[in-house]
Amino acid sequence: MITRRVQFEVMGRLVGPALMELDAYKTQRKRRKRTPKPGPFGPGLKSVDELKKIMTMIYLQGRYADGAVPVAWVTSGFPSEFLRMLGYYIIYPENHAALCGARHMTPKISEAAENQGYSMDLCSYARTDIGNVLKNNTPVGRLPKPDLIACCTNICQTVLYWYRALAAHLEVPLVLVDTPFMFGDNKEHHVQYVAEQLEECIATAEKVAGRKMDKSRMGHMMEMALQGSDLWGQCLEIARAKPSPWTGFDTFFHIAPIVSIRGTETCNRYYRGLKAELEQRVAQGVGGIKDERHRLLWDNLPIWFDIRNLATMFAERGFNFVCATYSNAWAEAGRLISPEDPILSAAKAYIYVYLNRDLNNRLRTMKELAGDYGVDGAVLHSDRSCKPYSVGQIDVKRRFAEDLGLKALVLEADHNDQRLYAREQAETRLHAFMESFGE
Numbered sequence: 001m002i003t004r005r006v007q008f009e010v011m012g013r014l015v016g017p018a019l020m021e022l023d024a025y026k027t028q029r030k031r032r033k034r035t036p037k038p039g040p041f042g043p044g045l046k047s048v049d050e051l052k053k054i055m056t057m058i059y060l061q062g063r064y065a066d067g068a069v070p071v072a073w074v075t076s077g078f079p080s081e082f083l084r085m086l087g088y089y090i091i092y093p094e095n096h097a098a099l100c101g102a103r104h105m106t107p108k109i110s111e112a113a114e115n116q117g118y119s120m121d122l123c124s125y126a127r128t129d130i131g132n133v134l135k136n137n138t139p140v141g142r143l144p145k146p147d148l149i150a151c152c153t154n155i156c157q158t159v160l161y162w163y164r165a166l167a168a169h170l171e172v173p174l175v176l177v178d179t180p181f182m183f184g185d186n187k188e189h190h191v192q193y194v195a196e197q198l199e200e201c202i203a204t205a206e207k208v209a210g211r212k213m214d215k216s217r218m219g220h221m222m223e224m225a226l227q228g229s230d231l232w233g234q235c236l237e238i239a240r241a242k243p244s245p246w247t248g249f250d251t252f253f254h255i256a257p258i259v260s261i262r263g264t265e266t267c268n269r270y271y272r273g274l275k276a277e278l279e280q281r282v283a284q285g286v287g288g289i290k291d292e293r294h295r296l297l298w299d300n301l302p303i304w305f306d307i308r309n310l311a312t313m314f315a316e317r318g319f320n321f322v323c324a325t326y327s328n329a330w331a332e333a334g335r336l337i338s339p340e341d342p343i344l345s346a347a348k349a350y351i352y353v354y355l356n357r358d359l360n361n362r363l364r365t366m367k368e369l370a371g372d373y374g375v376d377g378a379v380l381h382s383d384r385s386c387k388p389y390s391v392g393q394i395d396v397k398r399r400f401a402e403d404l405g406l407k408a409l410v411l412e413a414d415h416n417d418q419r420l421y422a423r424e425q426a427e428t429r430l431h432a433f434m435e436s437f438g439e
Contacts, residue, residue: 008068012061019060020053040315042287045246047254047274054270055256059140065089066144070209073166075159077353078152078177079346081221081263082202086209091143092260093166096132097125099139101304101416109137110417118165124385124416126162133169146172148208150201154179154356156388173208175201179351183358186351194347219339222346225263229334231271232258236331238278239322240373243287244295245278248321249311250288252302258330293318294437297370299325299396300381300389301415306423313427317434323373325366329354332365359392363399370404377407377437379430384414409433 027049065071072088074080080090100106101124110127112135114120118127132138149172151163160176167174177197180190206212235254238245254274257267281287296314298321303310314321333352338345354362370378378400380393397408409429414420 004064004067005069008061008064011064012057016057016060020057023056024049024053040289040291040312041247042245042281042290045250045254045274045277047270047277050270050273051254051256054266055260058260059143062089062091062140062144063142064144066147070148071144071146072148072150072205073146073163074150075152075155075163076259077155077159077350077355078150079198079350080150081225081342081346082198082213082218083148083150083205084263085213085217085221086202086205086211088148088205088209089144090260091146093129093163094125095256095260096138096140096143097128097416098302098304100128100132102307103139104305104418105137105139106305106416107419109135112137120417120420122385123156123158123162124414124420126158126165128416130162130165130169133166146170148172148205149174150177150205151175152177152179152350154350154353156355156386158388173204175204177201177350179353179356181358182351182356182361184361186348190351191344191347194351195343198343198347218342221263222337222342223339224265224268225334226337226339228258228262228264228267228271229331229337231268231275233328233331233335235271235275235278236323236327237372238275238282239288241282242295242374243285243289243292244320244322245281245286245288247288247311247315248296248298248324248327249302249307251324251327252307255327255330258334262334287320289315289318289320291318292320294377294434295320295322295373295375297321297323297325297366297373297375297378298381299366299378299393300383301326301386303381303413303421304416305418306413306421309423310430313430314434319434321379322375323369325354325362325369328365328369355388359395362392363396366396366400367404370400370406375406377433378409379433380408380410381415382410382412384412384420385417386415407433407436 070088072083073091073093076094106128109131112131113127149163149167151159153160257270261267296319333349336349382390382393393410400406400408
C-alpha cells in the first residue's frame with residue numbers, strides 16, 4: 001500500500017509532469033518544422049496543448065491509483081464532487097469509451113462484449129467499456145480497478161444496467177442515484193427524494209473509502225464546481241460572435257475537464273485560459289473556420305469516429321456548428337449548484353440535466369440556443385445506440401421549420417461504432433442539406 005501510494009504520488013507530481021513537458025517540447029519542434037497545410041479551418045486553439053496534458057495525466061496517474069487511493073468509476077451525470085471530497089480517484093467510463101471511439105477501436109473492443117451475449121443494439125459506450133473489462137483492451141494502458149461504481153439515471157436508464165454489469169464483472173459495490181424524469185418543472189418532493197439518496201451514497205462511499213467526509217468543506221467544493229460550470233458556459237457563449245472563434249466540434253473535445261475534473265482548480269484554471277484565448281480571437285476577428293457563411297446547431301452526441309471528416313466537410317462549404325445541445329448541457333445544469341446548500345442544490349442540478357427533461361423542455365432549450373447563437377439550420381444526430389437522446393427528433397425538425405423557419409436534417413448514425421454508420425449515404429444527405437441553403 002505504501003509503495004503503491006509512493007508510485008501514485010511520484011507519477012502525479014514528478015514523472016507525469018516531466019513526461020508532459022517533454023512531449024510538449026517535441027510537439028512544438030514538429031510544428032516549427034512542419035509547413036502548415038491550407039485548409040478551411042482557422043488557426044488551431046493553443047489551449048489544445050494544455051487540454052492534452054490534463055487528460056493524459058488523468059489516465060497516466062490513474063494506472064497507479066488502485067491500491068494507493070480509493071477509486072470510483074462514475075457515470076457522467078453522477079454528482080462526483082462528493083466522491084472527490086473523500087479522496088476518490090475518479091474515472092468516467094463514458095469518456096474512456098469516447099476516446100476508444102475517436103481512435104476507431106470500438107468495434108474490436110466491443111466484440112468481446114458481444115461475444116458474451118451483449119447485443120449490438122446496446123449503447124456503444126456500454127459495449128466498449130464492458131468489452132474493455134472483459135479483455136483489458138484500452139488505448140490508455142490500463143484503467144485502475146475501482147473500489148466503487150457510482151451511477152445516476154439522469155442521462156438514461158441504460159446506465160443502470162450497464163454499471164450493474166460493470167460492478168458484477170469487477171465484483172465491487174454499486175451506488176445508485178435514481179432521478180425522477182422531469183415533466184415541466186421539478187417538484188419539491190422530487191428534489192427531496194434525490195437529496196436523501198445523495199446522503200445514502202455519501203455514507204456508502206465513506207465506508208468504502210474508510211474515511212469520513214469533512215462536511216465543512218462541502219460549500220467550497222460546490223463553489224469550485226459552480227465556477228467551473230459558469231466558466232464553461234462563458235466559453236460557449238463567446239461563440240455568439242460572428243465569426244465564431246471556434247466550432248461546435250472543438251467544444252466536443254474541450255468539454256472533457258468539466259466532465260472529468262469538475263470541482264477542481266485545474267478545471268477552472270483551464271477554462272479561464274480557454275476563455276481568454278477565445279476572447280482574444282474575437283477581438284482579432286479570427287474564426288474557427290476561415291469563411292463562416294452559415295451557422296448551425298448540432299443535437300445529440302458527436303460521431304466520434306468520423307468527427308474530423310464531418311468538421312472538414314462542413315467547414316469547406318462555409319458551415320460552422322456554433323452551438324450544440326451536448327456541450328451546452330454541462331453548463332446549463334451546473335449553474336444551479338449552490339455552495340450555501342450543497343446537497344439540496346446538487347439534487348436540483350442533477351435532476352435538471354438535459355436528458356432528464358421532457359421534449360417540450362428540450363425543444364425550448366434548442367429554440368433558445370438557435371436564437372442566441374443566430375443559427376440558420378440544425379443537424380439532429382439520430383443516434384442508433386443512444387435512443388433517449390434521439391427520441392422526438394422528427395417532431396423537433398418539424399417545429400424548427402414551422403416555428404423558426406429553420407432548415408433541419410435528421411442524420412442517422414452512431415456516436416461510437418462505425419459499423420452502424422453508412423458514411424456514403426450520410427455524406428450524400430449532408431451534401432444535399434448544405435446545397436439547400438443556396439449561395
